[in-house]
Amino acid sequence: MKPLRIVIVGGGISGLATAFAVQEASVAKGLVCHCTVLESASYWGGKIVTHRAGDLVTEAGPDSFLSQKQAGLDLCAKLGLTEQLINTNETGKKACVLWGGRLYDLPDGLISFAPRQWKPLLRSGLLSWRGLARLGLEVVIPRGVSGRDESLASFCRRRFGCQAFERVLEPLMAGIYAGDAEQMSLLATFPRFYELEQRHGSVIRGMVAAKRTASQTRGTGSGHTMFVSLKNGLGDLVAALTARLREQGVNLRLRCKVEALRVRSHQPGRWMYDLILDDGSALSAEGLVLATPAYVSAELVRPLSPIAGGLLDMIPYASTATIALAYPAEQVAGAIEGFGFVVPRREGRDLIAATWTSLKWPHRAPSDQVLVRCYVGGVGREKVLDADDHELVAKVRGELATICGIQAEPRYAEVNRWWKAMPQYTIGHLDRLAQLGAALSRYPGLVLVGAAYRGVGIPDCIRDGTVAAEKVLAELAGDRRRTEVR
Numbered sequence: 001m002k003p004l005r006i007v008i009v010g011g012g013i014s015g016l017a018t019a020f021a022v023q024e025a026s027v028a029k030g031l032v033c034h035c036t037v038l039e040s041a042s043y044w045g046g047k048i049v050t051h052r053a054g055d056l057v058t059e060a061g062p063d064s065f066l067s068q069k070q071a072g073l074d075l076c077a078k079l080g081l082t083e084q085l086i087n088t089n090e091t092g093k094k095a096c097v098l099w100g101g102r103l104y105d106l107p108d109g110l111i112s113f114a115p116r117q118w119k120p121l122l123r124s125g126l127l128s129w130r131g132l133a134r135l136g137l138e139v140v141i142p143r144g145v146s147g148r149d150e151s152l153a154s155f156c157r158r159r160f161g162c163q164a165f166e167r168v169l170e171p172l173m174a175g176i177y178a179g180d181a182e183q184m185s186l187l188a189t190f191p192r193f194y195e196l197e198q199r200h201g202s203v204i205r206g207m208v209a210a211k212r213t214a215s216q217t218r219g220t221g222s223g224h225t226m227f228v229s230l231k232n233g234l235g236d237l238v239a240a241l242t243a244r245l246r247e248q249g250v251n252l253r254l255r256c257k258v259e260a261l262r263v264r265s266h267q268p269g270r271w272m273y274d275l276i277l278d279d280g281s282a283l284s285a286e287g288l289v290l291a292t293p294a295y296v297s298a299e300l301v302r303p304l305s306p307i308a309g310g311l312l313d314m315i316p317y318a319s320t321a322t323i324a325l326a327y328p329a330e331q332v333a334g335a336i337e338g339f340g341f342v343v344p345r346r347e348g349r350d351l352i353a354a355t356w357t358s359l360k361w362p363h364r365a366p367s368d369q370v371l372v373r374c375y376v377g378g379v380g381r382e383k384v385l386d387a388d389d390h391e392l393v394a395k396v397r398g399e400l401a402t403i404c405g406i407q408a409e410p411r412y413a414e415v416n417r418w419w420k421a422m423p424q425y426t427i428g429h430l431d432r433l434a435q436l437g438a439a440l441s442r443y444p445g446l447v448l449v450g451a452a453y454r455g456v457g458i459p460d461c462i463r464d465g466t467v468a469a470e471k472v473l474a475e476l477a478g479d480r481r482r483t484e485v486r
């Protein structure tokens, strides 16, 4: 049997996870595959970049992933990384929100809306009595129209009131996407809120019911905190993944930019995809996975389907930067506690959030240093990225000084810019994905994966890669069988 040729474009976590799943599934199905991953950069992992500076471990991009979404933990287990997984430091665990220039404690696990989490919110003074009363009314607010997408902002205001939205939910939710809640799609970003509203008539009642069922059915839990990371940084996930793929015979090629895509048909309904690389060479495959950002995939698929290209153009991206600062511990003692703070849009600051990295993840810095990570940029707040690195460091130092009183000189500073890095799921995103699927349906063996579509988190990207691998193999194996029968 001739091997199936599958090319994956993009060596971020989505592309690498797809390659891993292709290998796994082809063995299970008894198929022979020649799999190649092409990456334009000089390193693997895309947004996952771990730096080491002396004893410091800094994450330029993601610093952890959600443990509730199983795909991340499963991949770590398959790669033998389970022992390397670390939980957040639960001692002194808390997050804060900035409001009116002052930091307020956010109740632990606030988004779960368990009634016992409400007391700290009542005490904190973050919401006025009016705001709290309006939040409590959520349990009797009528449900919205079934199946209709709306902005996250409109949903949260409608259900929880303006104060709870602006002061608590907006900075937590919009921060994940570096997005603007006024434009973000409820159905694509927080579908669980929609489902709870539809099923229980109230998000709070739904959460309480879900928690009750979970505590009746589950034992002590998985042993993981909500977010987990790897002891020496998430770069180890990329290193283990690429090492495994090499062992399995996957052809991994760095500095290989795909410039264009052409398609040939030999038999009705059967395609060969020709990729033109930046060195002028070409590569052909029966299966093609585009694990590139939507704006790159748009240019590649446009000659095949202008409609698909146009739909991909409609996925906007936000630019952000992370700034890591390391201080001598004694100079910031007392100024910081918990995990850090988030900043609501209404505060009009450059900072979206600051994480006390070494309090949250003790392995990231030696005990005599404190590592801090500041997050700036995002939709409508990108102007700050015009500043050069020195100015950016000065800006965030100024904000930390005003907000927490940190005046000390950092011993180490690192700026990581992420241009067009965070895809935005705007209202109608899921409908556009359905149209995209339809527009590309005449090209079996061609699949789009990655953060632009069905979840931006690392576990979402891994799961997306697994589904893509199954789809490509099913479509190609189906084709092959039909051809052999003919």
Ligand SMILES: Cc1cc2nc3c(=O)[nH]c(=O)nc-3n(C[C@H](O)[C@H](O)[C@H](O)COP(=O)(O)OP(=O)(O)OC[C@H]3O[C@@H](n4cnc5c(N)ncnc54)[C@H](O)[C@@H]3O)c2cc1C
Pocket: 009, 010, 011, 012, 013, 014, 015, 038, 039, 040, 041, 045, 046, 047, 048, 060, 061, 062, 063, 064, 065, 066, 256, 257, 258, 259, 291, 292, 293, 296, 320, 321, 322, 418, 421, 422, 449, 450, 451, 452, 455, 456, 457, 458, 459, 461
């Ligand atoms: C600052 C920041 C913080 C984040 N924090 C978290 C977090 O804490 N937890 C979490 O779960 N998620 C987080 N995310 C989101 C998560 O990191 C990303 O959504 C995910 O890593 C994206 O993976 P991907 O493979 O889909 O895309 P990418 O990582 O963007 O990979 C796409 C790859 O395609 C390559 N490419 C592009 N064009 C071409 C071409 N023409 N030819 C060949 N290759 C090409 C690129 O070089 C890149 O390597 C964060 C993201 C950012 C930016």
